[in-house]
Amino acid sequence: MKFLLSLFFYIIGSYQVSAQLFKQKDDVSKGYTEAVRDIKNGKYQSAMQKLAPLTSANQPTIYSEYAHYHYGVAAYKNKQYQASKQMLLQLLNRYPNWNRTSEVYYLIGANNLGLRNWKEGNLYFDKIKDSSFQEDIQSLKQQYLQQYVDFDSLVEMQKQFPQDREIALELVSRIDKKSSHTKSEVTMATQLQKRFNIELKPKEDSPKSKTTESERLWGKGYYDVAVLLPFRLDAFTVSRRMSNQFAYDYYLGLLQAQKKLESEGISVVLSAYDVSTDEQQMKGIIENPSFQNSNLVIGPLYTSTFDVTMKYLAKSPMLLVNPLSTDANLLGSAKNLFLAHPTIQTQVEKGASFMKKTAKGAKAVIYYGNSSKDSTMAFAYREELKKLGGQILDMQKLPAERESMETLIPTFEQERPDHVAVFGTSSRFGQPLLATLDNRNLGKTPILATASSFNMRQVSLASAGKSLYLLESDYVDKDKEEMRKFQKDYWEVNSTFPSVYSYQGYDHLLFFGRMMGKYNAKFDQGLTLRRYESDQDGYLLGGFDYRHSHENQVPFILKYNGTKWVTIH
Template sequence: MAFLFYVLFIIFTATCHPKSRHVKIVFNFDFRFYPTNAFLMRKSFFLIYLFPFFMYAQGVDATYEREYKRGVALYKSGDFASAMSALTPLTARKYTHGLAPFAHYYWSLAALKTNRLSESRQMLMQLRERFPDWKKMDDVRYVLADVSFQEKQFGEALDYLEEISTPSVKKEAENLKRFYVNKLQDIAYLKSLNRQHPADKTVALALIDMIQRTSNEKSDLELSDQLTNRFGVVSSKPTSQVTPVRQSNNNLQKGYYNVAVALPFRLKEFSPNQRARTNQFAYDMYEGMKLAKAKLQQEGILVNLFTYDVSNDPEEMVNVVNNANFAQTDLLIGPVYNEPAKLAADYAESNNIFYVHPTSLATDILVNHANTLLLQPSFERQAQQSFDFMRSQPSTNRKLAIYYGATRRDSTLAASYKTKATEAGYQTIDFRKTREKLDSSATITEVNKPGHVVVFSSTETDGNKVLNMLNKRRINVPLLASSLAFNMQNVVASTLSGREVYIIDTEFIDTSKAQVRDFQTNYLTKRNTIPSIYAMQGYDALLFFGRLLHKYRNQVRTGLDTRVFEDDYLLSGFNYKSSNDNQVVPIVKMDDMRWVLANGQ
């Protein structure tokens, strides 16, 4: 038999003459096959020497394939431990067989099925290293993402899923992502994922839902609105199921004023024994309004308050505007969530009443809605007013440095401030995130010194972080910061000693004002608790707009354009002259161990 093989091989080598047109096959020592048109090696004895190895390689391939099929069959039968045992030898580095990456892949799947996550990951990483061009690499990324999700490494999992390009795998990847992301109940973690993956719609939708179910923070509500606008979240009900809004027939000559308060009270979830509610701001704001109602009554102004429980479902707002009593509404305060807010703005516009959004800092909703007002100064307003204040300070240096935090609020304010400065001919010589190592990355120096430094951050340690960087670089210039960049209640005066530090604080309360002290005493007596900022905002809002309705009746816009209203309010007052957002932007500084207004409004 061996002699027969030898004779056949001699015939084969004879026919494979260099001048022959047939494609030759050259064998190398690792038994991979390479098609070539080059002539065979001239030494025929060398080919004869390789022939037994070729026959051995064929035997190895057959054995490999047989063991591979056995391992896969065990996997498909559900015997994952036995499948791993059968496939383990086939993942050795010496094998470069075409089935080797499949052996790695099925081994990792079996490990995943037995909850051996780290081992599954290691095998997949080994597969990526040895076979980087494998045609099924998107399947590997999918399984790596699954492992990462199970190990609570969501950011890493999303990174793997973003690399997938195969349409069929990509579709399954979206299902996998939704399965894990929608189970997250940590709002801070979701916000972190959104910052890392701002274009990921699944993460954005999960975050919107979490905010609307659990958060009462104004910054969260603003973020929810921004994400809703960006990703085009639609109403929970089809348009065909939404009843057209009723036209109002309000008459401001009737001698009293009906104010609708549409806030997320979530009465179905209400429990009198629950001390801390996620929507406590709604109750606090309403309590403040009730005290303002009593104050207005003392002034001869009669206001009726009608409350409506409206959260994030637009149908709740549709039901409100189709309520027969709502047709008599003269002023609407709330809702706060995006979709109901749009319906409220449309209603106010078509029925000639004013709608006040109590929390938003974004101006999107003001477009084509002349009767919609923001109780707070918008992002753009804060940037413009604070920049105008800083450039009014005695300095000829037209350079500045801006440092900002990780939230969308921070980056929006920073970008807006930079735009205003550039338009005014100022040069921003450093613009970077506070999460960087500012001691080494910041580019400002004693030589390249800015005229002032700005810090927009929602992290209360960032203000001191920037101050420390400035101290190390011996740069002493005015600093402007958002109030959230410091712990305003615990700022040590020595930290600011010898520096001009100005804080943008839209929630500034001057406790030296008699009306503030009286309100706090009255609220404590009636509610047995200290009033929150939301209670004060509710009080100011109803007091201001109640007086405005009484004085100007059907000419509210004229009243808004008349003057700045600062008297008798707990916070810093109102200014809507030729605008629909509040132009009052309090900027404070430390004076004799207390915060005082630095800018006159």
């Protein structure tokens, strides 16, 4: 990609604005100039937004061709391969005689590789007649093969594209690196070496003192971080917000933390992998030499690819982090695995124990919403209450509607609960439930609820006079100075506001990056040393506590003090 980048900035620097430019409207000129500056500063999404109006067929300007091309570059750098490809094809269709078509072909080919389409990528590379592109094309193809293609798939690709030298070179190299070979593999490698005149570098003699894998990983002076999230690049569209937007928000938070760590003298290299449920793809990533150099692995999120990852990495010296899971069953997967959140079991155990001390008696009612997480938490809470000697007066799944709640919830005229437990993932669930409980004269009864049951802004004033306690390990306190600074920095880079996933990404990399930077391969010593406070240690959310478990047991029960939510447990 060195050629693409150097060529791109050459275009920015050398494009001479003709006298016609001054006839354009000021806002067009300003938008184009700012977009070019945004690309140079890494603000790709912002650049795309500013360039899109300049690509209109109805209002062509002297910027039209370059606006198309720069949009394609920005989208490609932002890993929005489909959007980049579509814009570049539009450029070729509208301006077939543009004098920089080789650059366009190269970038379309690169986008196709990003979309895992080897055949179509090569079709566009073959259109390029300028020999100066060849070295970069070879480098780009080799990078693709190493990152996305496992050994068995590589063998099949060689059969499908027998004249492709890059495939042959990578296959011979993989066979050479294997500790043992089959007869057919040796024959294949020999034939490919002869056909493509491939010469392998002689293997160096083994050193007298063998370097361990841990020493190799942790003696580099910097830290490789692999991010395995469902970016779903093949389905990306700029026209609507996607269901997996959290993955992009989380990654943008990582980028902010990377800068922060750099200012603290800790060098982190991020590598993003698009991982969902494809087990074969995950095996290919694990075989990738670049991935095998990772110090910290964040993800994957889905069970199928998570299990594959644990199978290969459970005994490795890598630090493994699941950023979102609350499943206690994962804790037994590997000794080097840590969960960034408290598990559901921990939340209900500590919640039930707290309510036993807070409520005046042992009688409780439990209400939960329609999601599987709601019911999982509700039934786990019920079992925990029973262990503590509690009595369940009523337990129901409820719709998030006041009228239905008024019909379904008893009046408790004969026997009243000592506390109420509420588990909902819809922010529309909690408020009508509070109103219904008020109508039962239970407004002052202690209530324990998941924070996701409420819109936190709306519930604050309403709960000021109530005994409402919330389960939330990722509470966003927007009054914190550190939070305000992060939001400002995030906006300047991305031209959008952060989500809770952005805060999580920032905190997770900042914390685990600091542990690696200070303790290196003995990161577990730092993790278990003490509780790392949000305010004291400069984190945005709740902080970190791994003293007693590989799950983050940071305090997560909140109470409204009249002006803001504060941690009380």
